[in-house]
Structure formats: structure tokens, C-alpha cells
Amino acid sequence: MTSPFVSDIPAEQARRAWRDACAAAGCPPRVDAVVLPVGEAVGRVTAESVWARRSSPAFDSAAMDGIAVRSAETVGAAETTPVLLDDFAVVDTGDPLPGGYDAVVMREHVHHTPDGRAELRAAVPPYQHVRSIGEDISATELLLPEGHRLRPVDVAACAAAGVVELLVRRKPRVVIIPTGDEIRPVGTELGPGEIADTNSMMLAAQAAEIGCDARTTGIVADDPDLITAAVRDAAGDADLVILIAGSSAGRDDYTARVVAAAGALAVHGVAVRPGHPVVLGTVAGDPATPILGAPGYPVSAALTFDIFAAPMLAALEGASPRERPTTTARLARKLASAIGSDDWVRVRLGRVGGDVVATPLPRAAGVLTSLVRADGLLVVPAGVEGHHAGEQVRVELLRGLADVERTIVAIGSHDLVLDVAASALRAADPLITLASSNVGSLGGLVALRDGLCHVAGSHLLDPATGEYTLPYLDRIFGPHADLAVVRLVHRDQGLLVAPGNPLGLTGIADLTRPDLRYVNRQRGAGTRVLLDHELGKRGIDPTTISGYSREEHTHLGVAAAVAAGRADTGLGIQAAARAFGLDFVPVAREPYDLVLRAAGLDDEVLAPLWALLEQHDFRNEVEKLGGYSCAETGRRIR
Amino acid sequence: MTSPFVSDIPAEQARRAWRDACAAAGCPPRVDAVVLPVGEAVGRVTAESVWARRSSPAFDSAAMDGIAVRSAETVGAAETTPVLLDDFAVVDTGDPLPGGYDAVVMREHVHHTPDGRAELRAAVPPYQHVRSIGEDISATELLLPEGHRLRPVDVAACAAAGVVELLVRRKPRVVIIPTGDEIRPVGTELGPGEIADTNSMMLAAQAAEIGCDARTTGIVADDPDLITAAVRDAAGDADLVILIAGSSAGRDDYTARVVAAAGALAVHGVAVRPGHPVVLGTVAGDPATPILGAPGYPVSAALTFDIFAAPMLAALEGASPRERPTTTARLARKLASAIGSDDWVRVRLGRVGGDVVATPLPRAAGVLTSLVRADGLLVVPAGVEGHHAGEQVRVELLRGLADVERTIVAIGSHDLVLDVAASALRAADPLITLASSNVGSLGGLVALRDGLCHVAGSHLLDPATGEYTLPYLDRIFGPHADLAVVRLVHRDQGLLVAPGNPLGLTGIADLTRPDLRYVNRQRGAGTRVLLDHELGKRGIDPTTISGYSREEHTHLGVAAAVAAGRADTGLGIQAAARAFGLDFVPVAREPYDLVLRAAGLDDEVLAPLWALLEQHDFRNEVEKLGGYSCAETGRRIR
Helix, strand or coil: CCCCCCCCECHHHHHHHHHHHHHHHCCCCCCCEEEEEHHHCCCCEECCCEECCCCECCCCEECCCEEEECHHHHCCCCCCCCEEECCCEEECCCCECCCCCCEEEEHHHCEECCCCCEEECCCCCCCCCEECCCCCECCCCEEECCCCECCHHHHHHHHHCCCCEEEEECCCEEEEEEECCCEECCCCCCCCCCEECHHHHHHHHHHHHCCCEEEECCCECCCHHHHHHHHHHHHCCCCEEEEECCCCCCCCCCHHHHHHHHEEEEEECECEECCCCCEEEEECCCCCEEEEEECCCHHHHHHHHHHHHHHHHHHHHCCCCCCCCEEEEEECCCEECCCCCEEEEEEEEEEECCEEEEEECCCCCCCCHHHHCCCEEEEECCCCCEECCCCEEEEEECCCHHHHHCEEEEEECCCHHHHHHHHHHHHHCCCCEEEEEECHHHHHHHHHHCCCCCEEEECCEECCCCEECHHHHHHHHCCCCCEEEEEEEEEEEEEEECCCCCCCCCCHHHHHCCCCCECEECCCCHHHHHHHHHHHHCCCCHHHCCCCCCEECCHHHHHHHHHCCCCCEEEEEHHHHHHCCCEEEEEEEEEEEEEEEHHHHHCCCCHHHHHHHCCHHHHHHHHHCCCEECCCCCCECC | CCCCCCCCECHHHHHHHHHHHHHHHCCCCCCCEEEEEHHHCCCCEECCCEECCCCECCCCEECCCEEEECHHHHCCCCCCCCEEECCCEEECCCCECCCCCCEEEEHHHCEECCCCCEEECCCCCCCCCEECCCCCECCCCEEECCCCECCHHHHHHHHHCCCCEEEEECCCEEEEEEECCCEECCCCCCCCCCEECHHHHHHHHHHHHCCCEEEECCCECCCHHHHHHHHHHHHCCCCEEEEECCCCCCCCCCHHHHHHHHEEEEEECECEECCCCCEEEEECCCCCEEEEEECCCHHHHHHHHHHHHHHHHHHHHCCCCCCCCEEEEEECCCEECCCCCEEEEEEEEEEECCEEEEEECCCCCCCCHHHHCCCEEEEECCCCCEECCCCEEEEEECCCHHHHHCEEEEEECCCHHHHHHHHHHHHHCCCCEEEEEECHHHHHHHHHHCCCCCEEEECCEECCCCEECHHHHHHHHCCCCCEEEEEEEEEEEEEEECCCCCCCCCCHHHHHCCCCCECEECCCCHHHHHHHHHHHHCCCCHHHCCCCCCEECCHHHHHHHHHCCCCCEEEEEHHHHHHCCCEEEEEEEEEEEEEEEHHHHHCCCCHHHHHHHCCHHHHHHHHHCCCEECCCCCCECC
């Protein structure tokens, strides 16, 4: 049987189609209501409006420390004609007003005479400094409407109003079904081609995070009958079933047909990227149950939950879905987006100069770290082709803006020392983040010129002078730019080779060997420039190197390719070789510098970084990585 | 002994003094670290940086549905010179790339010949549509820094990187000690002068909300020795002790001296309102424990937690405190604020026209409902005297802006029908809120004129014409304002009297009886105007009515005063009499109307309200309240 066609319905239309399908199939519009003691109802949603049973406060009380008096007896009191009271009562704030008294005089305004009387030098109006019964809550007034998610202050107010039990919606139950022959439980050793079931853990946590009970079934093999059985079984005690993977249209993608068989298929495919191959439908039963088929790519799975599962679960509670705060930010670079789909772009945020700057992160649906590192989500609507660099865009915040304010934005060449620094800075102060985007040395300098980062990590060799970085600054920033350059480290660059160096590589000259598969860094990367320089010195034509055109964006990417046997060697830093247990054939020692606007030297956001570079522990940790020298770390070279 | 002087230290300075005192006393800077399975670590904070143990994906895989090929064998393929492959493998997205193959061709670009070969009409570069090993995570790279609060995506990424256990900070333990002779557990019958212990419930919920374990001890009497013992005992297994009430300087306020005795008193009194009488200090022990003395007024207690406890608890976890999203809003009315204290003003928000409008709510520290009803918090810093009406202010959001967008802002006269409508609207659609502020008919019309509300509830009698509301519109809005007036109800106004009408009141004429204590509505209230009109008709001088100057702001307020015996009678609606089991002596039947800008009739925010007014169930519910007629409900009278 061929799988159904994957369509491209806009998200909002898909949500509506799903809601309608649920109504048609007879899914309950709301989860059951339960009675809870008010103290246990926080986070739940009211299933009926709440009316005050009694007034609060329930009695008149003193609003000040002082004495309770009869206002009538104070008539005529003045500086020149003080009134002496025999009849009064000392009260503190909150004390019930003793019977017969109708006003309170502040302690400061009472003079107690030796014979125990109270002297007043001003008349007192009735109910002065009296906290009236019902000041906070009047019996029978509306306290909370139906469909209100209870917060701590809400339950406290209910209790104060004599409401000690509340009728609320129980937590929605979500049952998650992981599928796939290649999927293994988290924590088990993985064989070749096997994948850990991280999606179930993530989706269950997402459901718990918005106040649902989540349960994950065992992993089900790619067999439509087994999956159908699992779905029917799960639907039995679920308010929402989430079926992971198999939602596309490949040979082993059974979700759509399983849903069609077990109930009704409402939507297959939405105009959202990542997350396009989504299945929405219902599982027949008494009652029927909504089911979501989530894509297997982790980012798609996570976003699919936010876009489709969360609103459905909020509706089942009869509450409005939680929303993320938003902010406006300047886009760090041009962002292209295909027409026809909402494009959910993960962005990194930082305040550079006056602006919050948003740097797009990798967009592949498989790159979960792009969501981990994201400070926000930028949605490019289906009808928009993208945004220009510097354009103001609206961003959904995944991290507090206060954190963003203290983020050091580093764009440029990748070096592990930046990771070590990021970790050390955070350990010293949880409020500090060092966020580095790896676009190569050249890209970093351009980003700095455009005001999109605080520092640019660079190790750009100028073949003409043999100098690093400095010669490029005038070209990129113009002759009069007020820049500072601070040395981070010296580091060894060399050929990363398999353990034992099986091909016996000795240096750059060997790269032309026909049997050799090279893996390169992207254009604009300092390591790429270094390679070209070394080739030039030897008059080697790059095109004679097989794999010269294959590009990785980080040292670790190159190391991973060699470690996996996809390449025999690539130029990179020794720390990357160590990380993957590779051998290392030194080629050159180079400086790695941080370029910044000179004003940045006094920028309080950067101060912790400069302090760190002076610390011996940090320098030792860096040199322990191997292939690094901190002899000049922290030195300003321009 | 006299209690220590209550000072007025700025909040930030107080937080610092507390931190320093904790350090000096030897309080642990962080709670212990514990190892948790990655799936159970969501919400916790990392106690060390997390590095990837393996790459993800761990193998090259197909990024498309199609066939895996050897790129070398496709060289030269073109429209005119197709290449026929015998050797290929069908793959789906996510499948491992079978050995020997180095690229994937999308299904759509492959033509399968009858003899089972694959025909390609374009050459394929190596690694086309191949998802490379480590695309997401490279072994050994920094995944998460220390001090990071784990979200669902974070733990999923950790699991994908082979990190199945995490070293995280355990939940901080908060022990809450309620004190006070008059305090009783929530749910017990309250005797005269007794108060339910709602603060413990609220503070425990606030602590749980930010990821702490919270425990509440029994209620401790106002006895310094008992309180000291309770504090010492609680500190034994707490990371933070919160002592409720007694933090001021009254005769029974022992908190400050108790803290001084049990450890060290760092701060007594902060420049924050509400919340001024705060005690910050430490409890001696091994180790010492921070202690917060919270005021007994509920709003003060809630804000004190946000301002002092939350940052302390976040620091103990080594994380940055959660922050609330903010927005800018236009202030609905002038806001005065005393110099010298940060003024935490609760505001209601709604979008009227283009602006988000913030309406300040009652500011008394005892009015918890002001926090329940608040959509946001507006902090007027100690150095600022307040804000003008219409001024743009920054507001911390307590509710999502999307909710605010759908809020119907009603300002004006109070009527229970608005409460019923608010409840019915929310029940029909959780996204709709009807927020009504009670400032009297006149105040409502002025607010409407100034663009601060959608509708103004009014029942203003024009004594000259005997007409309601309409005659006032030209005076307030000018002759050419494009206004609409929609009738909400007719309702009976009358004298609210104790059950059985013990004083045998028959009508307005009786109000001059010397033995009678009247309770009035505030100036600008339609009911006040009605009274003056009725008095005028009879030539009665208001000053001859004892209590004429005592003002309540709602019908329920008047009813509460009569029910409590603080007054013998007041003019109000029958529904309020019923609410408090009072008798009712009819005086007049009057219309109660909603005034709005004519454009509002087509405003989608208001549409649900107009629809509601047409519903029979709603009208029946209203008339069941008593003293209402819905004969003209929904009719447009201008």
C-alpha cells in the first residue's frame, strides 16, 4: 500500500481541522472536573467560577498600632484644647476593633498621662485607621472566573474567602508511543545504526512542564499492526496520544495509515519547517481520543509539541495556552526562507551596543543543539521570503532578557578555549553567558564591523606579510577604526590522522597523494587560509587534493570525519585530535586573537572575560587541552 | 523590651546586606549537588558543565527518501547522457548510509528501469543528502554550562550525547513558620477576630512554583520563646526559613528580636511598599541558615517572597532568578507615590485602541484580590513621585499579553450583572476576560473619554430632565462625539436594611431619623446622585443625615457594612441585599447602560459581549439575581 500524500496545510488551518475532527469523532471537549483542597489546586484550571463564601477581613480591625477610641468623644480636640480619654484600648495593626470603638489613633499621636489617660490634640473622624470588614473580599463577589489557571495568590484569596475546595480540571493525560526498529531506550549501549529514544523523554518533559501527566510506552517496531495495537491501547487512558516518527511518507512511515485505520486522519503534513511531516487525527473509541503523529527529527518533534499539542492540551483544560514573551531584535545576518511554510528559526540573542541582536542558528531539523543554544524563536511566516541583515524582527524568548543582557556575543573562528571560557565564566557567575557562533575568522570580523558581536575570534594569516589578523583589520574596518586586539592563545595546527597515522603522513606535501581523502574547513576559516598558504608556499594546486571541496565548519567536525573514517586527514588543532583520540602531525603554531571595538575594553559585559584571562587556573586548564600556549594570553597587541 | 527600630533600606542594598550576613554566618553558598538520571533532571540546575560523551548522530545517514549511491559512478550523468546504476540501495530519511555508498539521490530524481536498474540524469557530488556523523553534536564539545536550568530539549540533547546522568543542585528546602495567636489553619471554623492561615499556603505554593520543596510547620503562638524554638528547629533541615507575621514593631512583633537571638539580624525594614516591615537575617547552626521575616499582610507577604526569597533561592541553586516578561503601557489615571520607597502597584491591563492601558488597582497591603486581579506589576522607584495619567510606564506581566489583547475593559459603575457576564464569557471562551474597575458612573465616562476603557457602565440620573446618562454625554464628550449607548438592565435601587427591617424604614424620608446610621456611596457614583436627587425632591438637607459622609465604593461594600451592623442602612441594589441576606425597601427603578465609542459596536473584542446580551440563559440568570429586568437588555438607545 502506498502512503497517503503529504499535504502542506497552514498551521492555524491544521489546528482547526484537528479540532473539528475531534468534535466530529466525539472526543471530550474538556477533561473531567475534580474537587481538590484549595492548597493542592495551584496550577490547575477552574472548572466553574468561584464566588466568595465570606468577607475578608471578616471583622473591623486596627490598620495602625495605637489606641482604639470612640470618635464622638474626640470632638473638639485641638492643640489648644486637648481631650483626655479614660476609655480607650491599646491595639496593634490587625487587632480586631474592640466593641464600642469606631476609630484608631496612631501611637505617635497619643500622649499617655501619668494617671493612665490618653491625651489627644486632634479630633478623629469615625473609622479613621480602621480596616473595614470586606475591605479585601465581599461575601458573594466573583473571585475567579471559570477557565482560570490557579496561581499561589489565587488559592490564598479563595481560602481567605472561605472557599476551601475547588472544582478544577484534572491534569490531562498524555501517552507517548516511540516507534522505530532502530530506536533503543536511553542509557543502553547503541549498536551501529541504532538511535537513543531521546524524543520520548523530551516530549514527556514538555507535557509535564505545562502541567500534564505524561507516560511513555515501550518502543514499538516498524510494523503497522503492532503500532495500531499500541495506539488503540494507549488511547484507552489518554487525553492525547503522541506517536513518534513514521509521520512522513517513506516506506516505513506507517503513522498516517495507522491513524486512518484506528480512527480518522485529519491532517498529514503542515506548512511548518521544521516539523512539516505532522499527522493529526483521532483514535476511535468510547470516547475517541486525539492523536498527534510527531516527526522523528528532534527539533521537529519539539516544535510540533509547541505548535499542535500544547494548544490542544490547553483547550482540554479549558484554559488559554501559555505564551512565550517576545522582544524585537536586529537580525545579525541575512535570513532566507522558503515561501509556503512558516519557518521556525532558532536564534541566539545578545545586547550589542543599544540593540538586541539575533544570530540565526543551524536550521536543520536534526540539530537539537540549535534549540538548546537558542535564546529565542523567530517565525518567518509562510508568505515572507526572509529578512535582510540588520532588519528588526520579533522573537519569542526562550531565555530571560536579563540573561541576554549579560551575554558575551562572540562570532568568528571556533576554538575550544572559547568553550572552556564559557564554562568557567558561568561557573563563576550564573548570570554570565559566553555565546560563540562559528562562522570562521573572516565572518567574525565582518560581524564585528556590523555591530553584531562583542568580540570576533580570529587567526587569519596574511600570506603576503606572514602576519596574523592585524593586516585584515584596515581592509575590513577602514583605516581609522578604533579597534583593540587581545591575544587569547597560541595553538598548534596540524594534520589530524587516524590513531597510529596508518598512512604515515608527514605534512602538507603528502596531501596530494591520490589514495588520500582530505576534509577541509569552510571558506573564510583561518585554518582554510593557513592550508592555502602552506599549499602556495609549496606550489601545490588545491584541485589536486581529493576532498579539498568537502567543508566542515569546526575543528571537531573535521576530527569527527577523520575518526569516522569518512576522511583520512584534515587540518585542525591538536585539542580536536585529542578529543577524538586521533594522532596529530604538527604543521604550524599560530596566534588566536580576540578582536573588538576599543570601547569594549571597558564594557562591563566583557569585564569578566578579561578577568578570566588573567587567572592561572584558567590558563592551566587551557594548556592541559594540549597544543596551546598561554604565554601571551590576555596581552593587548593592538 | 522595646522592639528594634524599623529602618528603610533600599531593596537592592537589603539583598546585599542579607547575602553578606549569610556569608559571614557561614551559610552554604549553594545547596548540595546530586546525581540524577537525565530524564528526571528537568527543572534542576547543572552543578558542573556538561560535555558530549559521543557524537550525534553517531553515523552517516540518509537525509532524504531515495537511493544511496557511489557518487563516483554518477560522474557524467546528464539529461542527454543518463547513467544506469546496478549498484544502489533504497533508503528512507534517517536510515544509516549502507557501507560503500557516499551520497543519496532523492526518490523524485530516480527512474527505476524495468530491469531493476536506477537511471540518473544528473551527477551527484559526494555526501549529497547525507546527514553526517556529528552534525548535531560532536563528541567532547560543551553541551551545557554549569548553572543552567535544564529544559526538556536540554536533557534530550544530553541523552543524545551519551550523557545519561547529570550532576545537578537538589531542590532548595523552604520551611515556613506561621505565627500569631489569632491565626487558624485553613478550613477550620473561624471565631471572632480569628484569621485563616492563607499566607503559609501562598508562600509554600510560591516556593514550589520556582522549583523548591516547601514545608509548613504548625502555627506558633505570639511567644518569643516558642517562636525562637520553632525557628531553631526549622533551620535544622531548611535552606531558607520564612517566618510569617510579627515582622513589624508592634507589641506582639517578635520576629526581629527572635532572629537577633537565634542568629544575626541583618535588615529590619526595607524601602518597599507594600512589604516595608521585612526582617532579613540568619539562624546560627552548623551550617547557619538564612531566615526571612515576612509581613502578615497578604500582598506584602507575596511580594516579599518575589523580592527577597526568590533571588536567594536562585542563588542557592547557582542559577539566575526567573524574571517576568515586561511590556510598556499607558497609565489609565494619575498615580501618586510616596518618595523614599519602591512602590509596587498592581495594575489591570487591556488593549484599548492601539495602546495597552494600565489601570492601577487598590494599593492596600491587605487587599490580596488586587494581586489576584492584577495583570501586571508597576514599580514606581523610591526616587519617583508618581506618574501622570496617560504616561507610558513599564509593567511586569503577571498574565500573557495574548490574554490581555482579548480583555474587555469596563470602567465605571459597579453592577453584579458585570460579574455574571464576566463569568459567562469566560465559561464560553477561556481566552475572554471582562475586567471591570469600579469608579462610579462619572469616573467611567471620563475614562471612556480618555480612551482608557472599551465600555463605561453608567446609571447617572440628570435631576433636571429625569433622564439617565444621555444628558451627561455631551457635557463630558462634547456635542459631536460618536458614541453608542447599549442598555444592560433595569434594576431596583432601595434601602438595604437588616433582616426584618428592625427600624421599620419605609423610604428616603426616614433617613433623617436621628437614631439612624447611614452608609453612603462615593461622589460620582450613580447611586449617590440618585440619593441626592431623592433628597432634593423632598427638600432634605444631606448634612442632617448622620453617616452621609461615610463612603463605600460598591453595592456589596454598603451591604457588608449594614450586615456587619456598622450602619443601619444604605442605598443600593436588591442583588446586594440578597447577597448578604438583608431586607430591601424599594426606592426607584433605574436603567443601567453601557456607554462606548460607536466604533466599538464592530470591535471584535466586544463582539462576545453583544452576543451574550442576546442569550436567554444569561438574561434568566440575571433576573434570578432579583431586582433586575432584562426587557431592554442589549437594546441600543443611542
